[in-house]
Each structure stands twice: as structure tokens, then as C-alpha cells.
Amino acid sequence: MVELCINEETSSEKKVENSNGSRPLRSIYLYITSGCNLRCKHCWIEAGPEERKRRKELDFEQWRGIMDQAIELGLGSVKFTGGEPLLIRDTTYQLMCYLREKEIRVTMETNGTLLDDEVAKFFSETKGSYISVSLDGPNAELHDYFRSVKGAYDRTVEGMALLAKYKVPYQLICAVHRDNCDTIDDMIALGKELKAGSVRFLPVARTGRGSDMVRDNQALDLEETIDLFRFLMEEVVPSAGIPVCISPTPAFCAWPDVKKNFKQGSCGLPHMAGMLADGTFALCGIGEQCSDTIYGNALETPLKELWESAPSLQKQREKMESGIEGICSICVFRNTCKGQCRAAAMDAYGTVDAPHPFCQAAYDKGLFPESRIIGDRAAADAWVGKQREYCWAG
Numbered sequence: 001m002v003e004l005c006i007n008e009e010t011s012s013e014k015k016v017e018n019s020n021g022s023r024p025l026r027s028i029y030l031y032i033t034s035g036c037n038l039r040c041k042h043c044w045i046e047a048g049p050e051e052r053k054r055r056k057e058l059d060f061e062q063w064r065g066i067m068d069q070a071i072e073l074g075l076g077s078v079k080f081t082g083g084e085p086l087l088i089r090d091t092t093y094q095l096m097c098y099l100r101e102k103e104i105r106v107t108m109e110t111n112g113t114l115l116d117d118e119v120a121k122f123f124s125e126t127k128g129s130y131i132s133v134s135l136d137g138p139n140a141e142l143h144d145y146f147r148s149v150k151g152a153y154d155r156t157v158e159g160m161a162l163l164a165k166y167k168v169p170y171q172l173i174c175a176v177h178r179d180n181c182d183t184i185d186d187m188i189a190l191g192k193e194l195k196a197g198s199v200r201f202l203p204v205a206r207t208g209r210g211s212d213m214v215r216d217n218q219a220l221d222l223e224e225t226i227d228l229f230r231f232l233m234e235e236v237v238p239s240a241g242i243p244v245c246i247s248p249t250p251a252f253c254a255w256p257d258v259k260k261n262f263k264q265g266s267c268g269l270p271h272m273a274g275m276l277a278d279g280t281f282a283l284c285g286i287g288e289q290c291s292d293t294i295y296g297n298a299l300e301t302p303l304k305e306l307w308e309s310a311p312s313l314q315k316q317r318e319k320m321e322s323g324i325e326g327i328c329s330i331c332v333f334r335n336t337c338k339g340q341c342r343a344a345a346m347d348a349y350g351t352v353d354a355p356h357p358f359c360q361a362a363y364d365k366g367l368f369p370e371s372r373i374i375g376d377r378a379a380a381d382a383w384v385g386k387q388r389e390y391c392w393a394g
Contacts, residue, residue: 024074025307027272028067031285032092033057033083034277038111039148040134041218042175044208045288047083054288055278060094062299066279067099069303077105081285083277086114093119100126107131109173112159113152117166124166132171132200133160138186142179160194169197171245176228177204177218184232188240198243201232206357207289207347211390222361222392226252233257249340249359250333251372258333267342269320269352273307281306283316283352286343293346316342319353326355326383327363330375348391355383361392 031045035052058066067075078099085092085108096106105128112133123129133156137143140153147153163170172191174180180187184201191199204210204219213219220228229248237244250258274284275298283293295310306313323329324339331337339345339356348357362368364384373380 023270025070025271025273025303026074026076027079027268028070028075028077029079029081029272029274029284030085031082031274031276031288032063032080032085032095033088034288035087036082036084036111037087037113037149038084038152040111040175040209041146041148042177042204042208042210042213044205044210045083045285046208052083052087055276055280057088057091057277058279058299060091060098062279063091063095064098066275066298066303067095067102067104069298071102071104073304073307075104077107079107079109081109084111084114086110086119089114089116089119093122096122100129105129109134110159111147111152111156113155115159115162117162120162120166120168123163123168123170130171131163131168132173133163133196134173134175135160135187135190136175137180138183138190142183146175146177146179157194160196164195171198171200172196173200173202175204176201176220177213178220178224179218181220181224181228184236188236188242188244192242196242198245199240200245200247201228202247203228205344206391207286207344214390222358222365222367225358226362226367247340249356250337251331251359251369252362267338267340269316269342273313281310283346284343286346290346292350293343316352319351322353324355325353325379327360327368327373327380328355329379330373330377331359332372332374348387349383355380357387357391360384361387 033052034047034054035049036047037049039048080092080096099106106126107130109132123131135143135156136146143153144150174187188199203225204213206214206219210219229246229252232244232246233253269283274282274287276282276287279297279299280287281295281298287294292312295313296306298306324334328334328339342352344357345354346352348354359368360383363380
């Protein structure tokens with residue numbers, strides 16, 4: 001499948017109207033720890049063994065209090081991520097079980113090395129739950145180098161085997177870079193062998209440690225990324241024998257794929273937010289690098305007040321409602337795509353209403369599809385050359 005965006009909302013989520021007419025808080029991305037037992041070369045929040053000290057972690061009772069407030073605002077789903085959420089396994093597991101009792105959908109992103117029977121059983125028994133496991137090469141040499149810990153590959157594969165044992169329909173996620181971009185077919189074969197429900201390919205994000213990969217010439221450049229998407233859509237997806245998920249912007253997809261698979265809007269900002277390990281309330285994990293995306297702390301200020309009244313959040317909403325600028329403002333998909341990931345825009349340009357950095361860079365270099373342009377090019381020309389040097393500008 002060509003999956004053009006991820007939408008965490010489900011039909012079972014509560015539809016409530018908040019006191020000031022603001023949108024309900026339907027989804028939280030919970031970066032429950034800044035620590036990780038690995039030190040991945042692409043980590044966009046720069047997690048690692050020592051980074052756990054960066055933010056004081058909350059205990060279960062503190063998180064339960066925050067989630068209770070979020071439920072009152074319409075919470076329907078929580079994605080556990082990090083860092084590695086199973087590094088603080090007891091807190092993570094307790095909170096997952098509590099959310100299940102409250103009928104909140106639970107998903108998790110993990111490196112798979114710390115999975116155990118109890119966690120696997122939780123996902124096998126919980127309707128609507130989902131787990132994604134990162135594996136960045138079909139062998140230990142590639143994966144362990146990328147994850148900076150010897151033995152990581154074997155432990156991750158063991159974790160995937162455990163999920164398969166409990167019939168958990170997990171997703172295998174592969175971060176694509178220059179050292180592994182020629183292993184796509186091998187990764188799909190491995191996904192099928194390990195009984196993954198789907199395989200997702202994501203080019204390395206150009207933030208956090210990913211920016212170092214750009215500078216070291218390890219990340220795919222603009223042309224290589226366009227070629228990767230085209231190869232996946234035209235040659236891999238039709239014959240893979242397993243669902244293959246990719247997330248290009250719709251401007252670079254064939255019309256049939258857009259009509260069949262595209263869901264309106266890919267950034268959840270109007271209905272979602274991120275929570276960092278110490279209770280910091282932010283746009284998402286980008287709050288670790290960009291203070292402008294931090295709205296306050298849920299231990300110090302009621303979550304309802306932050307969601308409905310935080311000045312920086314209100315300003316970002318106003319900017320988004322006025323329209324995304326640059327190439328996005330003259331793209332045929334401007335009212336549906338809405339610029340996709342706003343964290344990427346913030347990181348590249350410093351403002352939430354900036355164009356999608358990938359699409360703007362493609363326009364800058366004359367690679368944006370002409371058939372997708374429907375407005376005055378002056379709007380896109382005004383953003384040429386404004387990206388930070390480690391994004392798609394190089």
C-alpha cells in the first residue's frame with residue numbers, strides 16, 4: 001500500500017467540545033523517557049543511555065493524573081515512544097493497562113530489544129492496539145552499526161519472534177539511508193519471514209542526530225529520496241506480498257494512489273500534542289530541540305488550560321488556519337495535505353506555517369511536479385533558499 005499519511009484518530013474516540021470551542025485533544029504522543037539502551041545514529045530526539053538524565057521522569061501516579069485530565073478533553077489514543085519506552089518498563093506497562101481500562105487506544109514504537117511475554121500478551125489481547133518495531137538492516141552488521149550497540153539485531157529479531165508467537169500484527173519500520181538503501185527487497189523478505197503485518201520505509205529524518213548524518217553524507221539527498229519513493233511505489237509495492245507503507249507527500253504520487261489512500265491532513269496538530277518525559281506539553285518530540293514548540297508543563301499547569309489557552313499553541317493554530325505558505329500555498333493538494341509534518345517545517349524554517357521542507361526544496365531545484373502547481377509562483381519563490389543548511393537545502 002502507498003500510505004500517504006498517518007491518522008491516529010479512530011471512530012471510537014470521544015467527540016467532545018471544549019468550553020471555548022477549541023478542538024478536542026484526541027491523541028498524545030508520549031515520549032515517556034529520554035533514555036534508550038541504544039544510541040541510534042538518526043534519533044531525532046537524540047536519546048541514549050546518558051540522555052535519560054536530561055529530563056526527570058514521571059512515575060505512574062503522575063502520568064495517571066495527566067491522562068485523566070486528557071480524557072476529559074476527549075483523549076482517544078496514546079502512542080508510547082521515546083527514547084525506548086520499555087527502558088522504564090514498569091511505568092510504561094502500568095500506564096498502558098490503565099489506559100486500556102479507560103478504553104483508550106494504545107500504540108507503541110520500540111527498538112524491540114526489551115520486549116517480554118507480558119508486553120507481547122498485552123498487545124495480543126487489546127483490541128485496536130498496535131506496535132511498531134525498528135529494524136534498519138537485514139543483518140547484524142548493518143543494524144548494529146546504525147544502532148551503535150553490538151547484539152542489537154539479534155535481540156530485536158528475538159522480540160519480533162515473540163510478537164509473532166502471540167500473533168501481534170506489528171509493523172517493521174526501517175530508517176533508510178545510503179548504507180542500507182540497496183536492501184529494500186531483503187528487508188521485505190525478512191519482514192515476511194518474521195511475520196510482520198507490514199513494513200514501513202522512512203528516509204532518515206533531518207533533525208536531531210539525523211542532521212549529523214546529512215553533514216556526513218550518510219542520509220539520502222533530495223534526488224535520491226525522490227528516486228526511492230518512485231522505486232517503492234512503482235516496483236516494490238505492487239509485488240511485495242506484504243503491505244508496504246511509505247509516506248511521500250501526495251504531490252509526488254500518482255493520481256490513483258492519492259485518490260485511493262490519502263486521508264485529509266497528515267499533521268495532527270489541531271487534535272494532538274506531545275508529552276515529554278517530565279510532563280512538558282509540546283507540539284511533539286521536536287520540543288527536545290525547539291523551545292518554540294513547548295507550551296508548558298502539565299505538572300505545573302492544568303492540561304485544560306494549556307490545551308485551550310497556551311499563548312504559543314494559540315499562535316501556532318492561528319498560523320495554520322491562515323494557510324501554509326511557500327510551495328504548499330500553490331499546490332493542488334494544499335487543502336488536503338496541509339503541508340504534512342509541522343515539526344519538520346518548524347525545524348527547517350522556524351515557523352509552523354512554513355512549507356513542507358521536502359516539497360519546497362524540490363521546487364527550489366526545479367524538481368517539484370509542474371502538474372501540481374496551480375497558483376502564483378511568487379508565493380513559492382519567496383521561500384527559496386531559506387531552509388537551514390542541514391535540512392533539504394544541500
